[in-house]
Amino acid sequence: MIPGDAVTDATSAGRLAVAEQGAFARFRQRASQIDPRYLIAELITLVLLVAQFRYHMVGGYSRLALALGVCMATEALLSWFDRGKVVNLQSAYISGISLTLLTKPQGGALWPFVIGGFLAISSKYVLRYREQHLWNPTNFAISALLLAAPSKVAVLSHQFGNDLVTNLVIWTFGLLIAKRVGVLHITLTYVASFLVLNGLRAVALGQPLLPELAPVTGPMYQLFVFFMITDPRTVVKGRQRQMVVAMLIALTETLLRLLSDRGVPMPIAFSADPALLSLAMVGPIAKWLDLRRATRVGTPS
Amino acid sequence: MVPRPRPSARRAIIAVPFLAAILLAMRLDRGPVRTSADATRPGFVLREAAAEAGIRFVHRRPSFDPKIAGVEPHVAALGAGVSVTDVDGDEWPDLYFTNSRFGEPNALYRNKGDGTFENVAAAAGLADLNRPGEGVSMGAVWGDVDNDGHEDVLVYRYGYLSLFRNIDGHRFEDVTERAGLRRWVNSNGAIWLDYDRDGRLDLYVTAYFRDVDLWHLTTTRIMHKSFEYADNGGKNLLFRNLGGGRFEDVTDRMGVGSTRWTLAAASADFDADGWPDIYLANDYGPEELYRNEQGKRFVLTTAGLEAESKSGMSVTLGDAFNRGRLDAFVTNISERGYIFQNNNLRLNELRTSRRFRNVAEGAIADAGWAWGAQFGDLNNDGSNELFVTNGFISADPKQSYWYAMSKIAGANARFFEDAAAWPAFGNASLSGYERSRVYLNRGVAGWVDVAERVGVNDLLDGRAVALADLSNRGAVDVVVANQNQPALLYRNRPDSSNHWIGFRLIGTRSNRSAIGAEVTIESGELTQRRVVDGGSGFASQNDRRPHFGLGRREWVDRVIVDWPSGARQVLARPTIDRIVTITEPVR
Numbered sequence: 001m002i003p004g005d006a007v008t009d010a011t012s013a014g015r016l017a018v019a020e021q022g023a024f025a026r027f028r029q030r031a032s033q034i035d036p037r038y039l040i041a042e043l044i045t046l047v048l049l050v051a052q053f054r055y056h057m058v059g060g061y062s063r064l065a066l067a068l069g070v071c072m073a074t075e076a077l078l079s080w081f082d083r084g085k086v087v088n089l090q091s092a093y094i095s096g097i098s099l100t101l102l103t104k105p106q107g108g109a110l111w112p113f114v115i116g117g118f119l120a121i122s123s124k125y126v127l128r129y130r131e132q133h134l135w136n137p138t139n140f141a142i143s144a145l146l147l148a149a150p151s152k153v154a155v156l157s158h159q160f161g162n163d164l165v166t167n168l169v170i171w172t173f174g175l176l177i178a179k180r181v182g183v184l185h186i187t188l189t190y191v192a193s194f195l196v197l198n199g200l201r202a203v204a205l206g207q208p209l210l211p212e213l214a215p216v217t218g219p220m221y222q223l224f225v226f227f228m229i230t231d232p233r234t235v236v237k238g239r240q241r242q243m244v245v246a247m248l249i250a251l252t253e254t255l256l257r258l259l260s261d262r263g264v265p266m267p268i269a270f271s272a273d274p275a276l277l278s279l280a281m282v283g284p285i286a287k288w289l290d291l292r293r294a295t296r297v298g299t300p301s
Numbered sequence: 302m303v304p305r306p307r308p309s310a311r312r313a314i315i316a317v318p319f320l321a322a323i324l325l326a327m328r329l330d331r332g333p334v335r336t337s338a339d340a341t342r343p344g345f346v347l348r349e350a351a352a353e354a355g356i357r358f359v360h361r362r363p364s365f366d367p368k369i370a371g372v373e374p375h376v377a378a379l380g381a382g383v384s385v386t387d388v389d390g391d392e393w394p395d396l397y398f399t400n401s402r403f404g405e406p407n408a409l410y411r412n413k414g415d416g417t418f419e420n421v422a423a424a425a426g427l428a429d430l431n432r433p434g435e436g437v438s439m440g441a442v443w444g445d446v447d448n449d450g451h452e453d454v455l456v457y458r459y460g461y462l463s464l465f466r467n468i469d470g471h472r473f474e475d476v477t478e479r480a481g482l483r484r485w486v487n488s489n490g491a492i493w494l495d496y497d498r499d500g501r502l503d504l505y506v507t508a509y510f511r512d513v514d515l516w517h518l519t520t521t522r523i524m525h526k527s528f529e530y531a532d533n534g535g536k537n538l539l540f541r542n543l544g545g546g547r548f549e550d551v552t553d554r555m556g557v558g559s560t561r562w563t564l565a566a567a568s569a570d571f572d573a574d575g576w577p578d579i580y581l582a583n584d585y586g587p588e589e590l591y592r593n594e595q596g597k598r599f600v601l602t603t604a605g606l607e608a609e610s611k612s613g614m615s616v617t618l619g620d621a622f623n624r625g626r627l628d629a630f631v632t633n634i635s636e637r638g639y640i641f642q643n644n645n646l647r648l649n650e651l652r653t654s655r656r657f658r659n660v661a662e663g664a665i666a667d668a669g670w671a672w673g674a675q676f677g678d679l680n681n682d683g684s685n686e687l688f689v690t691n692g693f694i695s696a697d698p699k700q701s702y703w704y705a706m707s708k709i710a711g712a713n714a715r716f717f718e719d720a721a722a723w724p725a726f727g728n729a730s731l732s733g734y735e736r737s738r739v740y741l742n743r744g745v746a747g748w749v750d751v752a753e754r755v756g757v758n759d760l761l762d763g764r765a766v767a768l769a770d771l772s773n774r775g776a777v778d779v780v781v782a783n784q785n786q787p788a789l790l791y792r793n794r795p796d797s798s799n800h801w802i803g804f805r806l807i808g809t810r811s812n813r814s815a816i817g818a819e820v821t822i823e824s825g826e827l828t829q830r831r832v833v834d835g836g837s838g839f840a841s842q843n844d845r846r847p848h849f850g851l852g853r854r855e856w857v858d859r860v861i862v863d864w865p866s867g868a869r870q871v872l873a874r875p876t877i878d879r880i881v882t883i884t885e886p887v888r
């Protein structure tokens with residue numbers, strides 16, 4: 001290669017780099033303009049597509065159609081009835097996909113998707129305090145189904161193939177979007193708390209460490225940390241409070257696991273799905289206290 | 302215009318269906334609101350009579366390298382197998398049970414024809430097969446390998462395969478080395494089939510763990526790498542029978558070396574092209590169908606099986622709805638609150654849509670942690686019932702390993718591929734003390750569990766189940782091999798007003814055992830198809846005499862036999878209520 005070529009190459013490379021930086025900047029700018037709610041919808045669509053096309057995880061498109069259809073129809077109907085107008089159906093879309101991915105019924109039954117979809121959306125209109133709903137809709141529906149119908153409904157356990165690549169794809173996109181949406185601190189606080197608390201639990205019980213930390217790498221937890229505990233509508237206000245609540249959820253889950261370790265009799269859902277049940281217990285109480293506090297100090301909620 | 306209700310009233314109105322939905326979920330948890338299938342008058346009774354018949358076989362599970370002691374209850378939870386044969390050619394079905402602990406004998410129960418059995422395994426040379434260095438038995442499959450009129454047996458182990466030649470109906474000689482079959486395979490299944498239609502039985506052996514020595518492990522990373530898409534199991538093997546007592550490994554050439562943790566295989570001509578195909582039930586993965594392309598190679602076809610990945614424990618074949626086709630029933634795992642993988646009843650629609658269609662729903666889909674299953678017409682009404690064994694590990698009933706299992710099942714593969722990283726089992730149960738299911742076939746109304754009603758209420762850890770007309774009286778009896786527990790024999794007493802017909806097939810151009818022959822009967826509107834069993838279910842093989850119930854029908858219009866050689870034989874109006882012998886035409 002002659003020097004002139006090198007100079008030319010360097011110049012071209014420089015232009016290219018500038019052009020790329022420009023393109024990247026434009027991409028970032030455009031990305032930053034996207035409504036965060038759409039990013040969450042896009043992420044869960046990505047999860048759905050990866051899960052289905054790589055692992056056939058949906059278990060039948062009728063489940064997806066039913067869950068989505070019931071969620072969106074319920075949202076449209078109830079919002080019209082309650083508020084006099086049909087609201088944006090994006091939240092119902094996210095709930096429908098989450099339900100499809102998480103719900104694993106006995107014997108191919110479809111009713112859990114119908115009842116679950118209805119419960120998820122209607123909970124937003126029934127279980128309210130100061131005009132805000134308290135439960136993450138999907139978390140409420142799944143928890144209700146697990147407690148009401150444990151012989152017919154279980155939750156996603158190992159349907160993501162257990163491989164590293166899928167884990168990495170979902171975690172990478174999940175973390176990027178969580179950062180963009182401004183909830184990354186909640187996800188990271190929960191994960192860190194889970195690791196520390198369950199590590200301590202393993203040490204205290206004299207159990208091997210890895211199995212106790214393993215659950216957080218599973219698919220249910222990916223949906224949990226990116227879509228449930230970070231739900232902007234049901235988290236408390238304030239970064240520090242959000243982190244405290246995330247820690248409390250992890251703490252409650254650890255206590256539930258401790259009870260399971262000790263063989264304490266309790267409904268099976270508390271042993272099988274402690275994370276979901278912990279959020280279902282801690283989340284609404286925290287939100288209720290937060291709304292109450294906000295009203296007392298006169299800040300808008 | 303109607304005024305809008307106040308917000309509190311609107312919320313109250315929405316709360317009504319909200320609460321109703323929760324109550325409905327609680328109601329549906331107890332079962333369907335209305336059951337369409339009728340469980341009354343099943344038309345048969347099963348009575349446990351093993352001891353009365355002289356069958357006192359108790360299976361013992363193996364012990365392995367202490368390095369995997371923490372998960373040994375799980376790894377050592379297989380091995381109770383049972384297969385039906387007529388070892389001495391007296392036309393009374395005999396039973397062979399496998400054992401799985403060093404020093405514990407296998408048992409060959411000769412049917413004395415008077416309702417009782419005697420264990421002749423030691424005299425036959427088929428008892429002492431569980432030895433250090435050789436491995437422990439996991440099951441056995443019978444077939445006349447050399448077409449000499451005597452049934453030979455292949456015993457598969459966690460260890461070396463062993464082929465025993467039946468010398469005279471009473472004594473066996475080990476011909477494994479000479480046959481070229483001395484291979485270490487951690488196998489839970491094998492089937493005989495004549496894939497190239499040369500009249501000699503070929504052998505397909507399934508592999509579970511890869512070919513490690515479980516007593517002398519150099520690594521504890523022996524487990525599956527995924528709970529759903531694991532392909533790091535042992536390699537299945539196909540051996541072609543060359544004649545002269547020799548076999549050749551043709552696995553790679555024929556393209557059937559799946560490494561998907563196969564637990565069971567079955568063979569039939571699913572696509573009706575005249576060549577036997579192979580259907581696999583894989584643990585930690587989807588089922589697989591290998592289509593036979595004219596004996597030249599097998600092609601792995603999707604056929605709709607790839608859409609669901611579960612934990613296939615066994616596969617049995619039968620004509621579920623009397624359509625003249627062989628459908629597949631594959632058992633899986635379900636546990637309240639933790640997992641519902643659901644069993645698969647796959648209707649064979651290969652000829653029309655090139656697919657199997659899963660129609661399992663309701664009771665038939667959930668039989669707990671289901672293992673061996675078999676189709677059979679237990680009430681002789683002309684429709685197949687399903688007998689399903691279940692229960693994995695029954696230890697301390699107050700401790701369940703499911704909670705521990707739930708921690709690792711969803712985790713990244715690195716957490717559970719190493720057996721030493723699993724939470725220790727201790728004395729916990731895992732889907733223990735489950736009740737076997739007997740599903741009555743009510744056609745379009747569905748399947749209904751009548752186990753307790755017909756007398757099946759054992760809570761043992763069933764593995765293999767084989768069906769056989771042990772008394773040659775037109776009643777399909779049920780034999781169950783239980784893991785680490787006694788075997789059971791359920792004597793069947795079907796509705797005496799129903800008719801039946803059985804067939805004893807003798808191949809001439811085809812293998813003499815007629816394995817792979819498919820028999821179709823036509824009686825009025827009834828059409829039903831069965832295949833002569835070269836091994837199916839889990840670690841089991843049924844009576845190779847196809848049995849058909851006829852209900853109240855008093856004649857059979859036609860019997861069509863599709864022999865493995867490709868020959869088709871048609872019989873008109875055979876005598877019913879007896880076992881009819883059919884010999885394949887020489888030309």
